[in-house]
Amino acid sequence: MEILLLGTGSADGWPNPFCRxxxxxxxxxxxxxTAALVDDVLLLDCGPEAPRAAVRYGRSLDTVRHILFTHGHWDHVGPMALLMRHWTGAGAPLDVVGPASALVLCRDWVGPDDPVRFVxxxxxxxxxxxxxxxxxxxAAHGSDLGADAVLYDVSRGADRIFWATDTGPLPDATLAAVAGAGYDAxxxxxxxxxxxxxGTEHHDLPSFAATVAQLRASGAVVEGTDVVAVHLSHHNPNEVELTAVLADSGARPGxxxxxxxxGQRRATRTLVLGGVRSGKSAHAEGLLAGEAKVTYLATGGVREGDTEWAERVRLHRARRPASWQTVETIEVAEALRAAESPVLLDCLGTWLTARMDLHRVWDDGALDGVNRDIDEFVDAWRACPTVAVAVSNEVGSGVVPPAASGRLFRDLLGVLNARIAAESDDVVLMVAGRPLRLPAQ
Structure with missing residues (x-):
């Protein structure tokens, strides 16, 4: 299965557009x-924002053949989607599945000759x-709906997922039904x-942790299960704190x-590229959100007397989980080879600058020492025994630097980025906070 998360927020989303x-x-x-598109064929909930979200993420809904609604709340049922489909002259059959509270909202949006089957x-x-x-x-949700809200256990072949929104702590009958499921997600x-x-039928962080613990105890959640928190709202703490709290349950925010x-093999080496304030560091940290212990290799060092740099470092440290260990070093090859827990290296640009300083490249232009360092770094990246994520600057898209030193740095970092990318399982380019996964050669 491929599950595209079209949304992961509550009814008002996060941030709430009217809130400060x-x-x-x-x-x-x-x-x-919150909604999801499975294999471009099956929609899990379809609120008013879901169709546009699909387009935003480069997907068409013309291949959707099944829509599963969990309940009749307005953020999960956007019946206008059925009319949008009708306007295209769609002739393929469509199953609209859900409890009575959801289906009653949809029936008037379907033409008499539309090939739509209500289940x-x-x-x-x-x-x-x-x-x-x-x-x-x-589900434990929706007394105002006649208490008919449901959750879905969806499988195709060997893949199996549990779609559990909206609900409070799970009813005993549901816990019994999912026991031993060993979900993939x-x-x-x-x-x-x-x-x-x-006082509502929703989860908060303590009840979420308790439910995940119950699912683990019953065998519904196993070691390889990806536990993803959805339907998130501004009642939650900031992203970094939320990520750390969820990690205690082996979960992460969607x-x-x-x-x-x-079932897809997790990338063991990931390179995250991006420009200034593109969100590359936050994305890299999110990739390791589910890890209880991470070694953060900070290559920027301490710059005495630079208050702006000190503030940047303070903010980065403040958003990392307390369980992460920060190591300030430019000897990254040694650290990569000796790693015993997942590693996050931020960033290649400051590491390269430090190595060029060390070898006095700016004085004499000799590159032999830096080239040896790059070779050693690439070898260590390839040999790293743990999951590793590296962050780097994408500096090749701007104007040509006016100084020779700037052009030299740009060229060397481009070479380093390309070599690390060639040894990575996954390469992500961050643009305006949005991740673009780059295809392999």
Whole structure:
């Protein structure tokens, strides 16, 4: 399966567009209403924002043959999508599946000759939709809807996922039904963060942790399960703190536009490129969000008397989980070879600058020492025994630097980036906070 997260936010998203709270003002990731597109064929919820999100992420919905609604709340059911489809003259059949509260909102948006089949479901149902087996499970949500909200256990071949939004702590019948499932991925709602007095049928951080623990104890969540928190709101702390708290449960926050591929081998070496303030460091940190312990190789060093640099360093340190170990060093080859836990190296540009300073390249222009350092770094990157993520500046897209030293640095960093990319499993280019995965050669 391929699951594209069209949205990972609550009804009002995160940040809330009308809010100026600390959580909203500090949000580095914009999250829309929670929905997902599976294999370009099956939609899990389809609120009013989902169709446009699909287009934004380069997908068409013309191949969708099944829509699964969890309940009738407006952020999960956007029936206008059915009319949009009708206007194109679509002739392919479409299954619209969900509890009565959701389907009643959709029926008037379908023309009499539209090839749309409504399938009303309830907890305990087991239905076949094309290549997918869908088990319908009870949610703890929606007393204002007649208490008919549902969750979905979706499998295709050997892949199996659990779509669990919206719900509070899972009913006993649902916990029993998922026992031993060994899901590849679980998408579990976590709406209220540190606000535990909400009195609603949603999860907050403590109840989320308790539910994940129950799923682990029952064998629904196993060692390889990707546990992704969705339906996130501004009641949560900032991204870095949230990531650290979720990591304690072996979970992580989902991000809009993220593609989850159950069973795919995790990249062991990832290079994240980007310009200034492109979001490259935050994205790199997010890649290791689920790791309890990470060695952060900070290559920028300490610049005595530079208050602006000191503030940058302070902010970077403040957003890292407390369990991460920061090592200030430019001897990165040795650190990579000796790594016993995942490594995040930030960044190649400051490392290269330090090596050029060390070899006095700016004085005599001799590059032999720097070239040897680059060779050693590439060898160590290739041999690193743990998961490793490196951040680097993409400096080749701007104007030609006016000074010879600037041109030399640009050229050497371009060479270093290309060599590290060639030895990486995954290369991501960050543009305006959006990750673009670069294809292999």
């Amino acid at each position: 709270c600390d959580s909203c003002r500090s949000a580095e990731v914009v999250r829309g209403q 009303e479901v309830a907890p305990g149902d087991d239905v076949r939709l094309g290549d997918y087996r869908v088990r319908v499970l009870a 679980v998408f579990l709602e976590e709406t209220f963060g540190n606000h535990t007095g909400h 991000r809009d536009g993220e593609v989850v591929t159950p």
